[in-house]
Amino acid sequence: MSLEQFKDRNVGTQEYRHIQASTSPKTPMEKFTQVVKRTFSKELFVGLKVVFTQMAKGPKTWHTVKYPQEKLPIGPRYRAIHKLLKLLESGNERCIGCGLCEKICIADCIRMDTRYDENQRKEVTEYSINLGRCIFCGYCAEVCPELAIVHGPRFENASEQRAHFVIKDDMLTPVDALKHQKEFPGFGALSDDADKKVKKTPLAY
């Protein structure tokens, strides 16, 4: 592909369509007339007609999603606020603290603390994502070798502060919700034929 056409900065020779903007009212009288004309034009009654017809038909036929009480389902590959998953069998946390997500994060917004725990294992004591900086690129979910960090469907992300972050407890599947935890089919998940790609190691026993 050639970049020629994008490099052409000569506006004059290109075919531009000029839009004629209507002249704006000048005197107070002209302004008043314009407001009255727009207020009582036909479109108002077209709209009102639709509303009243639907009201008459009753709620059964309405298509309105009553956000925020209702939300539309979201595709698995949608990348919204992260979730930290647990192992379905044991309920242990999946995250092993390898730090790959922290390293790959392009917005540098993941931080985690780990320690050597009593069972001689690496324990992730804290894990946080600064959503004020996260660009929801999905790299973290893609790099995670344990399918521990994934993007969930929760997209509401308003806050009074820029530095708005989630901590481990916010993201981690609670114990009682473990049975509802879905295996992640979305971004960064294994492909369907992943099993076939595994090479076997010979074992001496």
Add this chain to the structure above:
Amino acid sequence: MVKFYLDGKEVTANKGETILQAARRNGSYIPTMCYLSKVKPIESCRICVVEVEGTEGFVLSCSTPVVEGIKVHTNSQKLFQHRSDIMKMYNVNHPLECGVCDKSGECDLQNKTLEFGVDSQEFSAKDMHRPVEDWGFIKYDPALCIMCEKCVSTCNEIVGEGSLQVKLGGYGSQIEFTGDDCGNCGECMAVCPVGALVSENFKYETNAWELQKVPAVCAHCSSGCELFYETKHAGAFTANEEKIYRVSNDFEYKSLCGVGRFGYDVTQRGGKDEKEFDAALSMLRKADAIRFNSRISNEEAKILQTLKERFGYKLLNGEAYAMQRFLKAFGSTSGERYYNGTLEDVKNSDFIAVIGTKVADDNPMVKFHMNMASKNRKARISYLHPIEDASIQNLVTQNIRYEVGTEEGVVALLVASLLKGNDLPSSVKDYFEELDIGNLSAESNVGEEELERLERALVRKNAKTLIVGSDLYTHGRAENMAKLLGLVQKYGDFKIVMIPSGTNTLGVANICELDASAEGTVVGYNAPGDYVIGMDGQLSTPPLPQQEGTLTTIDKRVVPTNAAIPFEGYTLNDLANALGLDAAHTIDYTVQLPKKAGYKAVEFDRLLEEYRPYSPEQNGYLLQNGAESVAMDLEEIAELPEYNGTVVYNCDPAGQMGALSAKSKNLCADDALLGSQQFAVAAKIKDGDTVRFEINGEKFVKVFKIDTSLKGVVAMNPLFSKGLSGDMLCSDYRFHKVNINVESGHNE
């Protein structure tokens, strides 16, 4: 010079160089797994093989010297296959735990597995249970160990402890920790190419790639070892707060002792406390003297000296003052400002005499270098000290135990022996002829036959070193001893190394005009005083690991160090500026360091440019050794003092280096008074007693422990737990007669 062909290119090798060394020097890559530059070739990995034309099979490049004209090929399909098979072997049953392993990201096994494209395994062996072992500060995971044996070689050839050995058992081979002698230096951990050895306080704390390496110099002793402080934010939720997670170093060529490697948790947070700053200023305005210790940079010493010149403060630093006088007297006979030896000279010696220092505790790096001399050059080592040091008995070939206090006599006898057979001017010759050897020998308990044995050991040695320690600098007759030692440098073929007692004692002695004593108000800088600035003081200032500046090391080298983590409070420079000096930063003083002491007018930032990590070269520059006017006014040996009864020797154990390291929680050294059975009898105390004694008005209450490796009636008294006042005791002669009182008995 030997010429040979490397992958078709004609190159030269130095005499005695191995193929691997020559190839690396010429920029050719040969992979290795067990090769470590600082020890002899281990030959356990066999991955460094190369092809030599005309030779059947592969040749081990790490241990085969270059022969004129050989044609070496470092890479071929066959070699690649061979190396790749070795990597497969290493990976048999290797736990798949890079995800949590502390070595991940800097692991040789990880790197070379990738390099040789090992993505499947044909070999297998029955796995076995290999539990993690606890080696003191370090944890050993035999499942991750690849049996490269770097740790064993390092412990033996560099550190000299031999605490590790290979436990052979085919597939079940592993490294065995034999224990007792381990000084917790962490050298084995530093050289381990995989995650098998990790320190307890770093294990699973963070990942290697998150850490930022700050090149610096160890703040704990005068060896000034280069190291990297590895830092990162202190925790997931800390804003702008940094923490040192570990210390690493250029382990391929250099070493660290345990204090340097683990004693990094001595940093401080500071804020700008303006009220305290004003209080400090008003104290300084009315003060007559500033007392300070030697754990400061050259630049800070220069600030103090400038303050003295401008406002007439007296400067007090007993330990550096002693060194200053000692060097001056030394120069009056040697004709040179400094001693002529370095650690490198110690390493290359075939004869070493040590006097006046418990060297393994005073300066571990000197001991490491003595060990290297012993292992590589089979050096004869004579150790002259009132206390036989059990921890270096494997190196020392001759122990000469002299009586406490008789150093002057011993130095005279030693110098006479060392200079025997050398051309001496008649005045010096006469001086030694007039020595009453019989009397000195009787008083000091150094037998003439012991000296004869020492002289015999000197025969046909051509790299001889004399190591001198702080027992001599602080002795009442220090100056005459220094003059005698100066003769050895002038007329003998010896290298002399003097161990400065504190981190930057040599720098302070060079830069400051110190005073013997002072009256009136004394402000302490990292030292006791009527008002204390710095460590443990009212106004806190950054400790050495949080400062930038230069230090003067035992090698008479000026080395730059950087601030590991920021310190937000005030510095000595701020105080000096408020008093009327003018320098934006402490390091503005680097160019002003005194030229007559051999410093160069180089800016600090230029010094940093010279910093070359990962290479055998040292950073910084060497002090110029200047000429001194010679005045041969040797004095008669004074009557040798007698120390009867119970005597204690002020000496921190190997795991501690004074007040700064005492702040570290990672380090744990025993603070007990250690004595022999004989000492216990003489002092009428028993093991476990809490005892009370006093040295120069400083009161000690300690547990007494019997150390069976000690002999005689001298006990070891660690000072580190006393903090700043303990540092001050280093200004005095280290042996003291004390009255020991029992506080409370055993099991009461």
